[in-house]
Amino acid sequence: MRRTSPALAAYSWLVYGFLYLPILVLIVFSFNNSRFGATWQGFTLKWYGVLFGRSDVREALLGTLLVAIPSTLVSTVLGTLLGFGLWRYSFRWRTPLTFLMVIPIVIPDVVMGVGLLMLYALVRTVVPFSNGLLTVLLAHVTFQVSYVALTVRARLAGYDRSLEEAARDLGASDLQAFLRVTLPLALPGVLTGALLAFTLSLDDFVVTYFTSGSGFRTLPVLIYTNVKRGITPDINALSALLVGVTALVLVLASVISGRSSAFRRSARRGREDS
Amino acid sequence: MLSFRRFLASLGPGTVWLVIFVVGPALILLAYSFLTRTDVGQLGAPVTLENWQRIFGYDALFQEWVPDNLRVLLRSVLVAAVSTFVCVLLGYPLAFYIAAQPPRRKNVLLLLLILPFWVNFLIRVYAWIIILRPFGLVPSTLAVFLGMTYAYLPFFVLPVYSSVEKVDWRLVEAAEDLGATPVRAFWAAIFPQTLPGLIAGVILTFIPALGTFIVSDLLGGSKTALIGNLVQDQFGQAGDWPYGAALSFLLLGAVLLGLWLYARLAGQKGLEELI
Numbered sequence: 001m002r003r004t005s006p007a008l009a010a011y012s013w014l015v016y017g018f019l020y021l022p023i024l025v026l027i028v029f030s031f032n033n034s035r036f037g038a039t040w041q042g043f044t045l046k047w048y049g050v051l052f053g054r055s056d057v058r059e060a061l062l063g064t065l066l067v068a069i070p071s072t073l074v075s076t077v078l079g080t081l082l083g084f085g086l087w088r089y090s091f092r093w094r095t096p097l098t099f100l101m102v103i104p105i106v107i108p109d110v111v112m113g114v115g116l117l118m119l120y121a122l123v124r125t126v127v128p129f130s131n132g133l134l135t136v137l138l139a140h141v142t143f144q145v146s147y148v149a150l151t152v153r154a155r156l157a158g159y160d161r162s163l164e165e166a167a168r169d170l171g172a173s174d175l176q177a178f179l180r181v182t183l184p185l186a187l188p189g190v191l192t193g194a195l196l197a198f199t200l201s202l203d204d205f206v207v208t209y210f211t212s213g214s215g216f217r218t219l220p221v222l223i224y225t226n227v228k229r230g231i232t233p234d235i236n237a238l239s240a241l242l243v244g245v246t247a248l249v250l251v252l253a254s255v256i257s258g259r260s261s262a263f264r265r266s267a268r269r270g271r272e273d274s
Numbered sequence: 275m276l277s278f279r280r281f282l283a284s285l286g287p288g289t290v291w292l293v294i295f296v297v298g299p300a301l302i303l304l305a306y307s308f309l310t311r312t313d314v315g316q317l318g319a320p321v322t323l324e325n326w327q328r329i330f331g332y333d334a335l336f337q338e339w340v341p342d343n344l345r346v347l348l349r350s351v352l353v354a355a356v357s358t359f360v361c362v363l364l365g366y367p368l369a370f371y372i373a374a375q376p377p378r379r380k381n382v383l384l385l386l387l388i389l390p391f392w393v394n395f396l397i398r399v400y401a402w403i404i405i406l407r408p409f410g411l412v413p414s415t416l417a418v419f420l421g422m423t424y425a426y427l428p429f430f431v432l433p434v435y436s437s438v439e440k441v442d443w444r445l446v447e448a449a450e451d452l453g454a455t456p457v458r459a460f461w462a463a464i465f466p467q468t469l470p471g472l473i474a475g476v477i478l479t480f481i482p483a484l485g486t487f488i489v490s491d492l493l494g495g496s497k498t499a500l501i502g503n504l505v506q507d508q509f510g511q512a513g514d515w516p517y518g519a520a521l522s523f524l525l526l527g528a529v530l531l532g533l534w535l536y537a538r539l540a541g542q543k544g545l546e547e548l549i
Contacts (some may be wrong), residue, residue: 004374012371015364015427018388022401022424027405039408082288089281097285099537100292107529108485111522114509115299118519122302142295145288174280179316203394205488210509223396227403227492236404239397246392250385 001092016267025242029244030236047237057238060222066133067208067218068201076194078141079148082176083187083193086149086157088164101146112143113210120211131213139211147200148193155189156182300526307520308468311513325520343504347524350500353490354483357422358430361479364423365431365471372431373438384435391428398425399492405494413495421489426482430475470540477536481529501525 030048035043051057082101086094104112116139120131129135163185168179183190205220212221219242226235310320329343390398402421404504406412441464449459487502501521506519 004371008367008371012368016386017366018364018424019387019427023390023393025405026397048392078288078291081284085281085284085288088284093536097289099533100289100296102533103296103530104292106481106533108482108502108525110485110505111303111526111529112299114505114518114522115511115526116295116302118302118306118515119295120301131493138295142291145291149288173428173510199392203392205394205396220394220396223394225399225489227400229395235400235470239394243393246394249391250389250392251481264405 008104026236027240027243030233030240032233032236035233047233048241050234051237051241052233056180056217057219058097058218058221060219062220063133063216064202064220067136067140068198071137071144071201072194072198074137075141075144075197076190079193079197080152080190082145082149083152083156083189085184087155087159088182090162101149104143105150108204109204110210112139113207116142116207117210130215131211132216135211135213136197136208136218139207140204143207144200145200147196151193152189152194155192156186158184175226176261199267201248280549283531300523301528303519303523306516307523309516309519311516320490329520329524330515346499346504347501349498350502352483353418353422353498354480357419357426357483358476358479360419360423361427361430361471362476365427365475366434366468369431369434369468369471372435373441384531387428395425396488396492399489402493412493413498415494415498417493418490418498421493422483422486425486425489426479429482431480433474433478434468434471437468437474441467473536473539481532485525485529521522 009163028040031043031045032040032044067241086097116135120135121274123129164177164179167181168174172180203220205216205224208218208221209224216226219238223235223238226232307325307548308321308323309326316332329347359393368387372380372387399421402417402424403412406414406417406420444466445463449463450456454462485502487500487506488499489498490503491506502522504522504524505518505525508514508521512518
């Protein structure tokens, strides 16, 4: 451990202030008794009431979950198999495959969004369908798979492949060896990957925006269309609520897991935008 | 034979998925970028280089040069570069501060760093509208810079932090013993050790900043339009898919080229560490 100067400490806390200022302002203003809210006009809970009365908000919340839950399940299965395979086998195409897996993580969301939009348009010339829940779901699985695979792969990296062989030497079948030796070892990685995939799905705006068509909306898409029209206090309330839920889930998860490395890894991405 | 089937069963489905939904769209973008604008979604129009010429400011016959779109491209690179630079200024010292704390405190500080970034991206950008609008700063270039820096700061700090944590401080002592000034000791003994994290951090900040459209859409105006806004416009109001495809493919190509160079430098391990 190294000594740090007071100047560095002060500077660092200023940076933390910068990180939290917008979120605090957002929460404070969600309780502000003013329609156009630039100044403080007294405390109120009415915007939360307005929010709960909006049927489009409820629909968008449902839409968000209808995408997030199935896409997380599919991507967790696909990603776990992929991460396991990358760890278990040595083959010529390993580096190109890793490269392919990293692409969905690094390409700008707008490129992924319009690319999928065009893919769907092309398929539509053969099979008629309209954009909506299904097209958004497929799109989300696409950016989730890589994260799950890399998380599982990272979790298994510390273990020796011969563990499975040992199980087989002791009479386990291949399936037994996988289910009783490898999968339990990989499980923390699988769960972290699934949690990450779920949050990425909840958070995504850009890819959903381009692939959802006109009839289907998730919460981020709803927030975007509202924000484009101007500041509305009930959207402050919605944002503050989402901040609260996020913080609660994160603190619980970190208390349960006792490790922050998973969060560290997962925060390194900016799916929402970009 | 059996083992090959297991190999296929584990790697097959995911690979097929990625080929269909990642390689497929990339190829479609490339193909569309050489087509002419027709009814949205229609293929088979005449093959042309016009979309690519347009990006660089030329018309179909190379008679005029109107570099409006080229200006947007340059602006995107500039905005991303400046935002990344501000992230370095804010984040690099912060990484040292966190790394110097006792373990428990370190974990709390890391969690505190990450928490805001689990908040929805749109909401984080929207919060800046609430703060800056009373000062008449929305839309403005300053707001775009602030929003970008705010949005991508943790992507920068985290990889730098993992490099700083591994710094071998004995080298600094050695440098000081040999009479180096603190500044000299930093550049000679510390900075090179943090370089891998710094490079990863810069990549992870610069790439999303280059491709964003939300920040400039919500905090900036038409004067701060970036390549992302241009793409969005082609698939929205302008309705020019082939041109949008060319712009997207350009963005994709730039990112893949950067990633490929990074992979050449850092190898398989570096690729996996990028996230």
